[in-house]
Amino acid sequence: MARTQLQRARDGEVTPAMERVAxxxxxxxxLVRRQVAEGRAVIPNNxxxxxxxxxxxxxxxxxxxxxxxxxxxxxxxxxxELRKLHTAVHYGADTVMDLSTGSNLDTVRxxxxxxxxxxxxxxxxYEAVKRVDSPAExxxxxxxxxxxxxxxxxxxxxxxxxxxxxEYLTLTDGRKTGIVSRxxxxxxxxxxxxxxxxxxxxxxxxxxxxxxAHDVTFSLxxxxxxxxxxxxSDEAQFAELDTLGELTRxxxxxxxxxxxxxxxxxPMDQIRxxxxxxxxxxxxxxxxxxxxxxxxxxxxYDHITSAIGATEAARGGAAMLCYVTPKEHLGLPExxxxxxxxxxxxxxxxxxxxxxxxxxxxxxxxxxxEARYEFDWRRQFxxxxxxxRARSYHDQTLPGDNYKDARFCSMCGVEFCSxxxxxxAREAGDGxxxxxxxxxxxxxxxxxxxxxxxxxxxxxxxxxxxELDDETFSVGDLHGDD
Ligand code: SF4
Numbered sequence: 085m086a087r088t089q090l091q092r093a094r095d096g097e098v099t100p101a102m103e104r105v106a107x108x109x110x111x112x113x114x115l116v117r118r119q120v121a122e123g124r125a126v127i128p129n130n131x132x133x134x135x136x137x138x139x140x141x142x143x144x145x146x147x148x149x150x151x152x153x154x155x156x157x158x159x160x161x162x163x164x165e166l167r168k169l170h171t172a173v174h175y176g177a178d179t180v181m182d183l184s185t186g187s188n189l190d191t192v193r194x195x196x197x198x199x200x201x202x203x204x205x206x207x208x209x210y211e212a213v214k215r216v217d218s219p220a221e222x223x224x225x226x227x228x229x230x231x232x233x234x235x236x237x238x239x240x241x242x243x244x245x246x247x248x249x250x251e252y253l254t255l256t257d258g259r260k261t262g263i264v265s266r267x268x269x270x271x272x273x274x275x276x277x278x279x280x281x282x283x284x285x286x287x288x289x290x291x292x293x294x295x296x297a298h299d300v301t302f303s304l305x306x307x308x309x310x311x312x313x314x315x316x317s318d319e320a321q322f323a324e325l326d327t328l329g330e331l332t333r334x335x336x337x338x339x340x341x342x343x344x345x346x347x348x349x350x351p352m353d354q355i356r357x358x359x360x361x362x363x364x365x366x367x368x369x370x371x372x373x374x375x376x377x378x379x380x381x382x383x384x385y386d387h388i389t390s391a392i393g394a395t396e397a398a399r400g401g402a403a404m405l406c407y408v409t410p411k412e413h414l415g416l417p418e419x420x421x422x423x424x425x426x427x428x429x430x431x432x433x434x435x436x437x438x439x440x441x442x443x444x445x446x447x448x449x450x451x452x453x454e455a456r457y458e459f460d461w462r463r464q465f466x467x468x469x470x471x472x473r474a475r476s477y478h479d480q481t482l483p484g485d486n487y488k489d490a491r492f493c494s495m496c497g498v499e500f501c502s503x504x505x506x507x508x509a510r511e512a513g514d515g516x517x518x519x520x521x522x523x524x525x526x527x528x529x530x531x532x533x534x535x536x537x538x539x540x541x542x543x544x545x546x547x548x549x550x551e552l553d554d555e556t557f558s559v560g561d562l563h564g565d566d
Contacts, residue, residue: 154184176538203240261311268307309348398436444530
């Protein structure tokens with residue numbers, strides 16, 4: 085039977101996926117192997133995901149970003165789902181989660197896996213709910229069937245809310261917003277109506293066996309995460325975290341890779357404690373956080389409120405950040421929301437990597453600053469995190485080609501351009517020295533995700549044409565960029 089990356093790492097083997105990851109991170113393959121063997125990093129890599137360009141999630145490596153995509157009851161166009169996938173990859177998502185809850189679930193999932201160069205994650209309880217009239221009717225067998233089928237389809241990691249235990253539900257009674265995780269609330273209803281323990285907890289070892297056979301990575305879900313600042317760091321959240329620590333060890337004993345999900349909504353001053361607590365309880369297993377949002381007052385801008393929290397979480401050791409879009413709490417994101425959410429989170433991840441001193445992470449900033457000071461506008465656009473947006477904002481006021489070498493822009497205007505004035509003063513030889521330049525990104529030790537372009541993936545295994553609903557169209561038509 086094919087073995088998992090964890091099992092092979094423990095046996096001292098450097099797999100092709102580890103070699104590829106080492107190349108992308110610009111780190112030693114032996115470091116990658118050791119981190120995977122110790123459970124401190126994961127390489128989500130289902131044996132059946134042929135289009136995958138392997139990547140690694142762990143605090144020793146560049147901070148990664150996940151984008152959630154997927155349909156809902158009110159949005160069921162499979163082509164729109166593929167557009168979201170390609171927009172996400174184009175703008176730098178390191179993984180995507182297909183959270184579809186509408187129709188055509190198998191078609192959407194299989195097409196996503198076939199065409200995704202990044203790992204694909206799912207939450208299988210969503211599909212289980214779709215197969216019954218009420219959550220209480222979900223059986224243990226149905227859950228295992230859904231999980232096994234998704235593993236066979238090539239899903240690389242799955243969110244399993246196995247830590248929502250019967251005895252923890254009353255701990256949420258005094259909360260302002262109760263249980264806000266979709267998976268958590270479904271399981272709470274199941275437990276209440278059946279009077280039995282969480283089926284994902286009861287069948288956890290069976291799930292481990294399925295995951296081991298396909299090398300699916302656990303993303304242990306935080307079904308009792310806080311849904312507002314007032315509920316952060318409460319007894320329910322930390323009781324569940326203790327169980328997730330226990331389940332981390334159980335899964336790893338089965339040779340299965342594990343990461344652990346985290347909150348949610350957390351005041352700034354509690355974020356670092358949350359990260360440190362997870363690292364301690366879960367023996368350093370990678371922490372995958374949703375935001376967290378640092379204030380509840382800005383619906384419409386929650387990509388910003390949460391990117392602030394995500395930066396602090398990554399500073400403290402979170403390994404992957406689940407993006408939040410401006411539509412959070414308000415509606416299903418569209419392609420433009422995916423773009424805005426990803427920009428916010430790529431900034432958060434990169435800012436944390438720079439501050440944490442990840443090798444070479446700042447080289448990108450230095451190269452862009454040099455281009456800026458030299459008024460090399462084309463190079464600035466090329467190096468920008470979102471080149472299309474930088475160019476279009478510049479060209480709104482100074483569209484002509486002659487302005488691509490101009491020693492000013494419309495922000496301060498020619499007379500007040502401080503960088504031009506500074507350069508003129510240096511040239512006049514009034515005692516100021518010349519500034520350094522010359523960052524060469526070709527020799528930077530930075531990981532791919534800390535170098536432009538943001539969406540750096542090997543897409544050679546991705547089929548370039550897609551057949552859907554008896555129609556063929558090309559992958560190139562799907563990008564959501566301008
Ligand atoms: S005009 Fe102002 S914003 Fe524009 S390049 Fe000069 S200093 Fe920078």
